Amino acid sequence: MEYVSTRGDAPRLGFADTLLAGLASDGGLYVPTAWPQLHPETIRGFRGAPYADVAFAVLSPFVGEDISEADLKRMIDEAYATFPHPAVAPLVQIGANHFLLELFHGPTLAFKDVAMQLIARLMDHVLSERGERATIVGATSGDTGGAAIAAFAASERADLFILFPKGRVSPVQQRQMTTSGAKNVHAVAVEGTFDDCQALVKAMFNDRRFREEVGLSGVNSINWGRIMAQIVYYFTAAASLGAPDRTISFTVPTGNFGDIFAGFAAKRMGLPVDRLIVATNANDILERTLRTARYETDGVVATMSPSMDIQVSSNFERLVFEASGRDADLVRRLMQQLSQSGSFTLPDPVIEAIRTEFDAGRCDEAQTSTVIREVLEDCAYLLDPHTAVGVHVAEERMGASPMVTLSTAHPAKFPDAVEKACGRSPALPPSHGDLMQKRETFDGLPNDLGALQDFVRERSRAGSKAGEAVR
Ligand SMILES: Cc1ncc(COP(=O)(O)O)c(C=O)c1O
Numbered sequence: 001m002e003y004v005s006t007r008g009d010a011p012r013l014g015f016a017d018t019l020l021a022g023l024a025s026d027g028g029l030y031v032p033t034a035w036p037q038l039h040p041e042t043i044r045g046f047r048g049a050p051y052a053d054v055a056f057a058v059l060s061p062f063v064g065e066d067i068s069e070a071d072l073k074r075m076i077d078e079a080y081a082t083f084p085h086p087a088v089a090p091l092v093q094i095g096a097n098h099f100l101l102e103l104f105h106g107p108t109l110a111f112k113d114v115a116m117q118l119i120a121r122l123m124d125h126v127l128s129e130r131g132e133r134a135t136i137v138g139a140t141s142g143d144t145g146g147a148a149i150a151a152f153a154a155s156e157r158a159d160l161f162i163l164f165p166k167g168r169v170s171p172v173q174q175r176q177m178t179t180s181g182a183k184n185v186h187a188v189a190v191e192g193t194f195d196d197c198q199a200l201v202k203a204m205f206n207d208r209r210f211r212e213e214v215g216l217s218g219v220n221s222i223n224w225g226r227i228m229a230q231i232v233y234y235f236t237a238a239a240s241l242g243a244p245d246r247t248i249s250f251t252v253p254t255g256n257f258g259d260i261f262a263g264f265a266a267k268r269m270g271l272p273v274d275r276l277i278v279a280t281n282a283n284d285i286l287e288r289t290l291r292t293a294r295y296e297t298d299g300v301v302a303t304m305s306p307s308m309d310i311q312v313s314s315n316f317e318r319l320v321f322e323a324s325g326r327d328a329d330l331v332r333r334l335m336q337q338l339s340q341s342g343s344f345t346l347p348d349p350v351i352e353a354i355r356t357e358f359d360a361g362r363c364d365e366a367q368t369s370t371v372i373r374e375v376l377e378d379c380a381y382l383l384d385p386h387t388a389v390g391v392h393v394a395e396e397r398m399g400a401s402p403m404v405t406l407s408t409a410h411p412a413k414f415p416d417a418v419e420k421a422c423g424r425s426p427a428l429p430p431s432h433g434d435l436m437q438k439r440e441t442f443d444g445l446p447n448d449l450g451a452l453q454d455f456v457r458e459r460s461r462a463g464s465k466a467g468e469a470v471r
Protein backbone atom coordinates (compact mmCIF):
# COMPACT_ATOMS: atom_id res chain seq x y z
CA MET A 1 0.00 0.00 0.00
CA GLU A 2 1.25 3.47 -0.90
CA TYR A 3 0.08 6.89 0.25
CA VAL A 4 -0.27 10.17 -1.68
CA SER A 5 -0.52 13.74 -0.48
CA THR A 6 -3.78 15.67 -0.91
CA ARG A 7 -1.69 18.50 -2.40
CA GLY A 8 0.02 16.28 -4.98
CA ASP A 9 3.52 17.62 -4.51
CA ALA A 10 5.11 15.24 -1.98
CA PRO A 11 6.70 11.86 -2.57
CA ARG A 12 4.50 8.76 -2.41
CA LEU A 13 5.33 6.81 0.73
CA GLY A 14 4.78 3.32 2.10
CA PHE A 15 2.95 2.78 5.38
CA ALA A 16 5.89 3.06 7.80
CA ASP A 17 7.18 6.28 6.24
CA THR A 18 3.67 7.75 6.16
CA LEU A 19 3.27 6.94 9.85
CA LEU A 20 6.51 8.68 10.79
CA ALA A 21 5.99 11.61 8.40
CA GLY A 22 2.75 12.87 9.97
CA LEU A 23 2.18 15.77 7.57
CA ALA A 24 3.32 15.49 3.94
CA SER A 25 6.27 17.65 2.90
CA ASP A 26 4.02 19.82 0.67
CA GLY A 27 1.77 20.63 3.65
CA GLY A 28 -0.87 18.11 2.50
CA LEU A 29 -2.30 15.08 4.28
CA TYR A 30 -1.57 11.51 3.26
CA VAL A 31 -4.33 9.20 2.00
CA PRO A 32 -4.04 5.67 0.58
CA THR A 33 -3.64 5.45 -3.20
CA ALA A 34 -6.70 3.15 -3.27
CA TRP A 35 -9.30 2.08 -0.71
CA PRO A 36 -8.97 -1.60 0.26
CA GLN A 37 -12.26 -3.48 -0.22
CA LEU A 38 -13.79 -5.78 2.39
CA HIS A 39 -16.15 -8.46 1.07
CA PRO A 40 -19.68 -8.52 2.58
CA GLU A 41 -18.96 -12.01 3.93
CA THR A 42 -15.92 -10.65 5.79
CA ILE A 43 -18.05 -7.87 7.30
CA ARG A 44 -20.73 -10.40 8.29
CA GLY A 45 -17.99 -12.39 10.03
CA PHE A 46 -17.25 -9.39 12.27
CA ARG A 47 -20.50 -9.96 14.19
CA GLY A 48 -19.53 -11.05 17.67
CA ALA A 49 -15.81 -11.21 16.82
CA PRO A 50 -13.24 -9.83 19.30
CA TYR A 51 -12.41 -6.17 18.59
CA ALA A 52 -8.72 -6.97 18.09
CA ASP A 53 -9.54 -9.55 15.39
CA VAL A 54 -11.68 -7.03 13.48
CA ALA A 55 -8.89 -4.48 13.85
CA PHE A 56 -6.39 -6.90 12.34
CA ALA A 57 -8.65 -7.62 9.34
CA VAL A 58 -9.42 -3.94 8.70
CA LEU A 59 -5.90 -2.60 9.24
CA SER A 60 -3.73 -5.25 7.54
CA PRO A 61 -4.30 -3.95 3.99
CA PHE A 62 -3.25 -0.43 5.04
CA VAL A 63 -0.05 -1.67 6.66
CA GLY A 64 0.91 -4.03 3.83
CA GLU A 65 4.32 -5.61 4.13
CA ASP A 66 5.92 -2.84 6.18
CA ILE A 67 5.17 -4.70 9.43
CA SER A 68 4.96 -8.49 9.70
CA GLU A 69 1.53 -10.01 10.35
CA ALA A 70 2.76 -11.47 13.65
CA ASP A 71 4.08 -8.12 14.89
CA LEU A 72 0.95 -6.26 13.79
CA LYS A 73 -1.29 -8.81 15.49
CA ARG A 74 0.76 -8.62 18.72
CA MET A 75 0.65 -4.82 18.81
CA ILE A 76 -3.09 -4.74 18.15
CA ASP A 77 -3.68 -7.28 20.94
CA GLU A 78 -1.52 -5.29 23.36
CA ALA A 79 -3.17 -1.98 22.44
CA TYR A 80 -6.71 -3.20 23.08
CA ALA A 81 -5.76 -5.11 26.21
CA THR A 82 -5.40 -1.65 27.81
CA PHE A 83 -9.19 -1.25 27.53
CA PRO A 84 -10.86 -2.78 30.60
CA HIS A 85 -14.19 -3.23 28.76
CA PRO A 86 -14.19 -6.65 27.04
CA ALA A 87 -15.91 -5.24 23.93
CA VAL A 88 -13.44 -2.28 23.74
CA ALA A 89 -16.13 -0.15 22.03
CA PRO A 90 -19.56 -1.34 23.24
CA LEU A 91 -22.95 -0.18 21.93
CA VAL A 92 -25.64 1.10 24.29
CA GLN A 93 -29.23 1.67 23.18
CA ILE A 94 -30.79 5.03 24.13
CA GLY A 95 -33.80 5.12 21.78
CA ALA A 96 -35.96 2.90 19.56
CA ASN A 97 -33.41 3.03 16.75
CA HIS A 98 -30.64 5.09 18.38
CA PHE A 99 -27.41 3.67 19.81
CA LEU A 100 -24.33 5.15 21.46
CA LEU A 101 -20.94 3.75 20.51
CA GLU A 102 -18.94 4.13 23.72
CA LEU A 103 -15.38 4.94 22.74
CA PHE A 104 -14.18 6.12 26.14
CA HIS A 105 -13.10 2.91 27.86
CA GLY A 106 -9.38 3.46 27.28
CA PRO A 107 -6.70 4.81 29.63
CA THR A 108 -7.68 8.51 29.34
CA LEU A 109 -11.44 8.13 28.96
CA ALA A 110 -11.75 9.55 25.42
CA PHE A 111 -11.98 8.08 21.92
CA LYS A 112 -8.43 9.21 21.17
CA ASP A 113 -7.10 6.22 23.13
CA VAL A 114 -8.44 3.82 20.50
CA ALA A 115 -5.97 5.08 17.91
CA MET A 116 -3.23 6.39 20.15
CA GLN A 117 -2.65 3.10 22.02
CA LEU A 118 -2.03 1.44 18.68
CA ILE A 119 -0.02 4.07 16.84
CA ALA A 120 2.39 4.55 19.76
CA ARG A 121 3.22 0.86 19.49
CA LEU A 122 3.48 0.99 15.70
CA MET A 123 5.74 4.05 15.77
CA ASP A 124 8.01 2.64 18.46
CA HIS A 125 8.26 -0.60 16.49
CA VAL A 126 9.23 1.15 13.24
CA LEU A 127 11.69 3.47 15.01
CA SER A 128 13.40 0.67 16.85
CA GLU A 129 13.68 -1.47 13.69
CA ARG A 130 15.41 1.49 12.06
CA GLY A 131 17.48 2.42 15.12
CA GLU A 132 16.00 5.92 15.07
CA ARG A 133 14.37 8.39 17.44
CA ALA A 134 11.56 10.87 16.79
CA THR A 135 10.44 14.18 18.21
CA ILE A 136 6.66 14.15 18.25
CA VAL A 137 4.83 17.45 18.47
CA GLY A 138 1.06 17.52 18.89
CA ALA A 139 -1.69 20.11 19.38
CA THR A 140 -4.63 19.40 21.60
CA SER A 141 -7.91 20.94 22.59
CA GLY A 142 -7.85 18.55 25.53
CA ASP A 143 -8.13 14.87 24.65
CA THR A 144 -5.46 14.11 22.03
CA GLY A 145 -2.79 15.40 24.43
CA GLY A 146 -3.70 13.17 27.35
CA ALA A 147 -4.12 10.12 25.13
CA ALA A 148 -0.76 10.72 23.43
CA ILE A 149 0.99 11.17 26.77
CA ALA A 150 -0.54 7.98 28.18
CA ALA A 151 0.49 6.07 25.06
CA PHE A 152 4.03 7.46 24.61
CA ALA A 153 5.10 7.91 28.24
CA ALA A 154 6.80 4.52 28.15
CA SER A 155 8.42 5.12 24.75
CA GLU A 156 12.17 4.62 24.49
CA ARG A 157 12.21 6.15 21.04
CA ALA A 158 10.16 9.35 21.17
CA ASP A 159 10.19 12.72 22.89
CA LEU A 160 6.67 14.09 23.04
CA PHE A 161 5.69 17.77 23.08
CA ILE A 162 1.99 18.54 23.57
CA LEU A 163 0.68 22.07 23.04
CA PHE A 164 -2.59 22.91 24.75
CA PRO A 165 -4.49 26.22 24.83
CA LYS A 166 -3.93 27.78 28.24
CA GLY A 167 -7.11 27.90 30.34
CA ARG A 168 -9.26 26.27 27.65
CA VAL A 169 -9.16 22.61 28.68
CA SER A 170 -11.00 20.98 31.57
CA PRO A 171 -9.10 20.43 34.85
CA VAL A 172 -9.21 16.64 34.34
CA GLN A 173 -7.88 16.98 30.78
CA GLN A 174 -5.09 19.29 31.96
CA ARG A 175 -4.01 16.94 34.73
CA GLN A 176 -3.95 13.98 32.37
CA MET A 177 -1.32 15.96 30.47
CA THR A 178 0.65 17.44 33.34
CA THR A 179 0.99 14.63 35.87
CA SER A 180 2.61 11.78 33.89
CA GLY A 181 6.04 12.39 35.45
CA ALA A 182 7.59 10.89 32.29
CA LYS A 183 10.95 12.40 31.29
CA ASN A 184 10.24 12.22 27.55
CA VAL A 185 6.93 14.12 27.88
CA HIS A 186 6.59 17.93 27.75
CA ALA A 187 3.19 19.57 28.23
CA VAL A 188 3.15 23.19 27.07
CA ALA A 189 0.39 25.70 27.83
CA VAL A 190 0.25 28.10 24.87
CA GLU A 191 -1.21 31.61 25.07
CA GLY A 192 -3.85 31.05 22.39
CA THR A 193 -6.57 28.76 21.07
CA PHE A 194 -6.38 25.19 19.79
CA ASP A 195 -6.24 26.62 16.25
CA ASP A 196 -3.11 28.57 17.26
CA CYS A 197 -1.55 25.37 18.67
CA GLN A 198 -2.41 23.44 15.51
CA ALA A 199 -0.99 26.24 13.31
CA LEU A 200 2.28 26.10 15.30
CA VAL A 201 2.52 22.35 14.76
CA LYS A 202 1.91 22.72 11.02
CA ALA A 203 4.45 25.56 10.81
CA MET A 204 7.06 23.32 12.43
CA PHE A 205 6.33 20.63 9.84
CA ASN A 206 6.60 23.16 7.03
CA ASP A 207 10.05 24.27 8.24
CA ARG A 208 12.09 21.62 6.44
CA ARG A 209 15.35 22.33 8.26
CA PHE A 210 13.76 22.15 11.66
CA ARG A 211 11.81 19.04 10.67
CA GLU A 212 15.01 17.20 9.73
CA GLU A 213 17.03 18.60 12.60
CA VAL A 214 14.78 17.18 15.32
CA GLY A 215 13.28 14.19 13.42
CA LEU A 216 9.79 15.67 13.61
CA SER A 217 6.75 13.43 13.71
CA GLY A 218 3.11 14.00 14.63
CA VAL A 219 0.23 12.19 16.30
CA ASN A 220 -2.65 14.51 15.51
CA SER A 221 -5.20 13.21 13.06
CA ILE A 222 -3.15 14.77 10.27
CA ASN A 223 -1.26 11.47 10.71
CA TRP A 224 -2.90 8.77 8.58
CA GLY A 225 -2.25 6.19 11.33
CA ARG A 226 -4.77 7.94 13.59
CA ILE A 227 -7.55 7.84 10.98
CA MET A 228 -6.77 4.26 10.04
CA ALA A 229 -7.18 2.98 13.59
CA GLN A 230 -10.48 4.85 13.98
CA ILE A 231 -12.01 3.09 10.94
CA VAL A 232 -12.25 -0.16 12.90
CA TYR A 233 -15.06 0.79 15.27
CA TYR A 234 -17.37 1.77 12.41
CA PHE A 235 -17.10 -1.85 11.27
CA THR A 236 -17.63 -3.39 14.72
CA ALA A 237 -20.66 -1.16 15.43
CA ALA A 238 -22.30 -1.59 12.03
CA ALA A 239 -21.74 -5.36 11.94
CA SER A 240 -23.29 -5.85 15.35
CA LEU A 241 -26.37 -3.91 14.17
CA GLY A 242 -26.78 -6.06 11.06
CA ALA A 243 -24.35 -4.79 8.41
CA PRO A 244 -23.74 -5.67 5.64
CA ASP A 245 -27.39 -6.75 5.42
CA ARG A 246 -28.69 -3.32 6.33
CA THR A 247 -27.40 0.23 6.21
CA ILE A 248 -26.39 2.17 9.33
CA SER A 249 -26.12 5.94 9.86
CA PHE A 250 -23.53 7.58 12.11
CA THR A 251 -23.59 10.93 13.88
CA VAL A 252 -20.17 12.16 14.93
CA PRO A 253 -19.38 15.03 17.32
CA THR A 254 -16.89 16.81 15.11
CA GLY A 255 -13.97 19.21 15.46
CA ASN A 256 -10.93 18.35 13.38
CA PHE A 257 -13.00 16.06 11.09
CA GLY A 258 -10.74 13.06 11.75
CA ASP A 259 -13.29 10.81 13.40
CA ILE A 260 -16.00 11.30 10.78
CA PHE A 261 -13.46 10.96 7.97
CA ALA A 262 -12.71 7.50 9.40
CA GLY A 263 -16.42 6.71 8.86
CA PHE A 264 -16.16 7.93 5.29
CA ALA A 265 -13.13 5.65 4.82
CA ALA A 266 -15.10 2.68 6.22
CA LYS A 267 -17.81 3.40 3.66
CA ARG A 268 -15.24 3.52 0.86
CA MET A 269 -14.02 0.10 2.03
CA GLY A 270 -17.47 -1.43 1.52
CA LEU A 271 -19.33 -0.77 4.78
CA PRO A 272 -22.98 0.06 3.96
CA VAL A 273 -23.19 3.46 5.65
CA ASP A 274 -26.39 5.43 4.99
CA ARG A 275 -25.74 9.00 6.27
CA LEU A 276 -22.65 10.47 7.93
CA ILE A 277 -23.81 13.33 10.12
CA VAL A 278 -21.46 16.04 11.32
CA ALA A 279 -22.48 17.41 14.74
CA THR A 280 -20.90 20.71 15.80
CA ASN A 281 -21.15 22.90 18.87
CA ALA A 282 -21.36 26.71 18.53
CA ASN A 283 -18.07 26.53 16.60
CA ASP A 284 -20.09 25.56 13.59
CA ILE A 285 -17.81 26.14 10.61
CA LEU A 286 -18.50 22.66 9.24
CA GLU A 287 -22.28 22.97 9.57
CA ARG A 288 -22.12 26.32 7.76
CA THR A 289 -19.88 24.88 5.05
CA LEU A 290 -22.23 22.01 4.30
CA ARG A 291 -25.15 24.46 4.15
CA THR A 292 -23.52 27.28 2.17
CA ALA A 293 -20.49 25.75 0.38
CA ARG A 294 -18.40 28.50 1.97
CA TYR A 295 -15.69 27.51 4.48
CA GLU A 296 -15.06 30.62 6.53
CA THR A 297 -13.21 30.87 9.85
CA ASP A 298 -14.95 33.09 12.34
CA GLY A 299 -13.10 33.14 15.70
CA VAL A 300 -13.39 30.37 18.27
CA VAL A 301 -15.85 30.63 21.15
CA ALA A 302 -15.34 28.68 24.39
CA THR A 303 -18.07 26.07 24.97
CA MET A 304 -18.88 23.29 27.45
CA SER A 305 -17.57 20.82 24.82
CA PRO A 306 -14.05 22.36 24.68
CA SER A 307 -12.42 19.59 22.66
CA MET A 308 -14.57 20.68 19.70
CA ASP A 309 -13.70 24.38 19.98
CA ILE A 310 -11.99 24.32 16.60
CA GLN A 311 -12.30 26.44 13.45
CA VAL A 312 -9.56 25.10 11.19
CA SER A 313 -10.70 21.54 10.70
CA SER A 314 -7.63 19.78 9.30
CA ASN A 315 -9.16 16.62 7.89
CA PHE A 316 -11.76 18.44 5.83
CA GLU A 317 -8.89 18.70 3.35
CA ARG A 318 -8.96 14.91 2.96
CA LEU A 319 -12.68 15.04 2.17
CA VAL A 320 -12.26 17.84 -0.38
CA PHE A 321 -9.57 15.72 -2.07
CA GLU A 322 -11.90 12.72 -2.28
CA ALA A 323 -15.06 14.66 -3.21
CA SER A 324 -13.25 16.49 -6.03
CA GLY A 325 -12.14 13.22 -7.64
CA ARG A 326 -8.68 13.58 -6.06
CA ASP A 327 -7.98 16.98 -7.61
CA ALA A 328 -4.74 17.95 -5.83
CA ASP A 329 -4.49 21.23 -7.76
CA LEU A 330 -7.88 22.31 -6.47
CA VAL A 331 -6.98 21.30 -2.89
CA ARG A 332 -3.72 23.25 -3.08
CA ARG A 333 -5.55 26.33 -4.37
CA LEU A 334 -8.27 26.19 -1.73
CA MET A 335 -5.78 25.68 1.11
CA GLN A 336 -3.74 28.63 -0.14
CA GLN A 337 -6.90 30.79 -0.10
CA LEU A 338 -7.62 29.57 3.43
CA SER A 339 -4.21 30.56 4.72
CA GLN A 340 -4.34 33.94 2.94
CA SER A 341 -7.92 35.03 3.60
CA GLY A 342 -9.36 32.58 6.15
CA SER A 343 -11.95 31.24 3.72
CA PHE A 344 -12.68 29.42 0.47
CA THR A 345 -15.75 28.40 -1.51
CA LEU A 346 -16.23 24.83 -2.66
CA PRO A 347 -17.05 24.41 -6.37
CA ASP A 348 -20.63 23.16 -7.01
CA PRO A 349 -19.73 19.56 -7.99
CA VAL A 350 -17.61 19.19 -4.84
CA ILE A 351 -20.23 20.43 -2.38
CA GLU A 352 -22.88 18.36 -4.19
CA ALA A 353 -20.74 15.24 -3.88
CA ILE A 354 -20.26 15.92 -0.16
CA ARG A 355 -24.00 16.47 0.37
CA THR A 356 -24.85 13.09 -1.17
CA GLU A 357 -23.17 11.39 1.80
CA PHE A 358 -23.02 13.93 4.65
CA ASP A 359 -25.50 15.97 6.66
CA ALA A 360 -24.64 18.42 9.41
CA GLY A 361 -26.29 19.96 12.44
CA ARG A 362 -25.39 22.35 15.22
CA CYS A 363 -26.10 22.24 18.93
CA ASP A 364 -25.81 25.34 21.10
CA GLU A 365 -24.96 25.48 24.81
CA ALA A 366 -28.55 25.50 26.07
CA GLN A 367 -29.44 22.54 23.82
CA THR A 368 -26.37 20.62 25.04
CA SER A 369 -27.48 21.06 28.67
CA THR A 370 -31.06 20.07 27.82
CA VAL A 371 -29.95 16.85 26.13
CA ILE A 372 -27.76 15.88 29.08
CA ARG A 373 -30.70 16.42 31.45
CA GLU A 374 -33.27 14.64 29.27
CA VAL A 375 -31.14 11.57 28.55
CA LEU A 376 -30.43 11.24 32.28
CA GLU A 377 -34.16 11.45 33.04
CA ASP A 378 -35.30 9.16 30.21
CA CYS A 379 -32.53 6.56 30.12
CA ALA A 380 -30.68 6.97 33.46
CA TYR A 381 -27.57 7.57 31.35
CA LEU A 382 -25.04 10.38 31.85
CA LEU A 383 -23.70 11.92 28.62
CA ASP A 384 -20.54 13.96 28.30
CA PRO A 385 -21.09 17.35 26.61
CA HIS A 386 -19.42 16.32 23.30
CA THR A 387 -21.59 13.23 23.02
CA ALA A 388 -24.62 15.35 23.95
CA VAL A 389 -23.94 17.55 20.91
CA GLY A 390 -24.01 14.38 18.80
CA VAL A 391 -27.20 13.06 20.40
CA HIS A 392 -29.03 16.36 19.84
CA VAL A 393 -28.11 16.46 16.15
CA ALA A 394 -28.80 12.73 15.66
CA GLU A 395 -32.29 13.03 17.10
CA GLU A 396 -33.12 15.78 14.62
CA ARG A 397 -32.06 13.55 11.75
CA MET A 398 -33.31 10.06 12.54
CA GLY A 399 -34.21 8.12 9.37
CA ALA A 400 -35.04 4.51 8.55
CA SER A 401 -31.53 3.18 9.25
CA PRO A 402 -30.36 2.56 12.81
CA MET A 403 -28.49 5.62 14.06
CA VAL A 404 -25.19 5.27 15.92
CA THR A 405 -23.92 8.35 17.73
CA LEU A 406 -20.26 8.20 18.63
CA SER A 407 -19.80 8.73 22.37
CA THR A 408 -16.40 10.33 22.40
CA ALA A 409 -15.64 10.99 26.07
CA HIS A 410 -16.52 9.88 29.59
CA PRO A 411 -18.66 12.48 31.42
CA ALA A 412 -16.19 12.55 34.34
CA LYS A 413 -13.74 14.45 32.14
CA PHE A 414 -16.16 17.41 32.28
CA PRO A 415 -17.78 17.16 35.73
CA ASP A 416 -18.57 20.87 36.13
CA ALA A 417 -20.40 21.18 32.83
CA VAL A 418 -22.32 17.95 33.42
CA GLU A 419 -23.31 18.93 36.96
CA LYS A 420 -24.47 22.35 35.81
CA ALA A 421 -26.63 20.69 33.15
CA CYS A 422 -28.29 18.00 35.25
CA GLY A 423 -27.28 18.33 38.90
CA ARG A 424 -25.23 15.11 38.90
CA SER A 425 -21.44 15.21 39.15
CA PRO A 426 -19.92 12.14 37.48
CA ALA A 427 -17.06 10.53 39.42
CA LEU A 428 -13.81 9.48 37.81
CA PRO A 429 -13.44 5.70 37.60
CA PRO A 430 -11.42 4.30 40.55
CA SER A 431 -8.35 3.77 38.31
CA HIS A 432 -8.13 7.60 37.96
CA GLY A 433 -9.01 8.28 41.60
CA ASP A 434 -5.91 10.27 42.67
CA LEU A 435 -5.52 12.27 39.43
CA MET A 436 -6.65 15.56 40.98
CA GLN A 437 -4.15 15.23 43.85
CA LYS A 438 -1.06 14.59 41.71
CA ARG A 439 1.64 17.24 41.24
CA GLU A 440 1.47 19.08 37.91
CA THR A 441 4.50 19.85 35.71
CA PHE A 442 4.20 21.94 32.57
CA ASP A 443 5.73 24.92 30.79
CA GLY A 444 4.07 28.05 29.49
CA LEU A 445 4.98 29.62 26.14
CA PRO A 446 3.68 32.51 24.03
CA ASN A 447 2.06 31.85 20.66
CA ASP A 448 5.43 32.19 18.96
CA LEU A 449 7.01 29.72 16.54
CA GLY A 450 10.63 30.70 17.29
CA ALA A 451 10.20 30.35 21.05
CA LEU A 452 8.57 26.97 20.60
CA GLN A 453 11.22 25.68 18.22
CA ASP A 454 13.97 26.71 20.66
CA PHE A 455 12.12 24.92 23.44
CA VAL A 456 11.75 21.73 21.38
CA ARG A 457 15.39 21.79 20.24
CA GLU A 458 16.62 22.14 23.78
CA ARG A 459 14.40 19.52 25.36
CA SER A 460 14.45 16.90 22.62
CA ARG A 461 18.22 16.90 22.62
CA ALA A 462 18.18 16.43 26.35
CA GLY A 463 15.83 13.50 25.86
CA SER A 464 17.75 11.72 23.11
CA LYS A 465 20.32 9.09 23.93
CA ALA A 466 23.92 9.53 22.88
CA GLY A 467 24.96 7.26 20.05
CA GLU A 468 21.49 6.85 18.59
CA ALA A 469 20.64 8.18 15.18
CA VAL A 470 18.25 11.09 15.00
CA ARG A 471 15.88 10.92 12.03
C1 LIG B 1 -14.40 14.33 23.19
C2 LIG B 1 -14.23 14.72 21.77
N1 LIG B 1 -15.28 14.62 20.95
C3 LIG B 1 -15.17 14.95 19.65
C4 LIG B 1 -13.99 15.43 19.11
C5 LIG B 1 -13.95 15.75 17.66
O1 LIG B 1 -13.25 14.77 16.94
P1 LIG B 1 -12.56 15.12 15.56
O2 LIG B 1 -11.56 16.19 15.85
O3 LIG B 1 -11.94 13.87 15.10
O4 LIG B 1 -13.63 15.63 14.67
C6 LIG B 1 -12.88 15.55 19.95
C7 LIG B 1 -11.56 16.04 19.48
O5 LIG B 1 -11.17 16.06 18.40
C8 LIG B 1 -12.98 15.16 21.29
O6 LIG B 1 -11.93 15.19 22.10
Ligand SMILES: N[C@@H](CCOP(=O)(O)O)C(=O)O
Pocket residue numbers: 139140141142143144145219220221222255256258307308314
Ligand atom coordinates in the same frame (compact mmCIF):
# COMPACT_ATOMS: atom_id res chain seq x y z
N1 LIG C 1 -10.23 17.47 19.88
C1 LIG C 1 -8.87 17.20 19.72
C2 LIG C 1 -8.20 18.19 18.81
C3 LIG C 1 -7.06 17.57 18.08
O1 LIG C 1 -7.60 16.67 17.19
P1 LIG C 1 -6.82 15.52 16.45
O2 LIG C 1 -7.83 14.45 16.33
O3 LIG C 1 -6.38 16.08 15.18
O4 LIG C 1 -5.66 15.08 17.27
C4 LIG C 1 -8.23 17.12 21.10
O5 LIG C 1 -8.94 16.76 22.01
O6 LIG C 1 -7.09 17.39 21.27
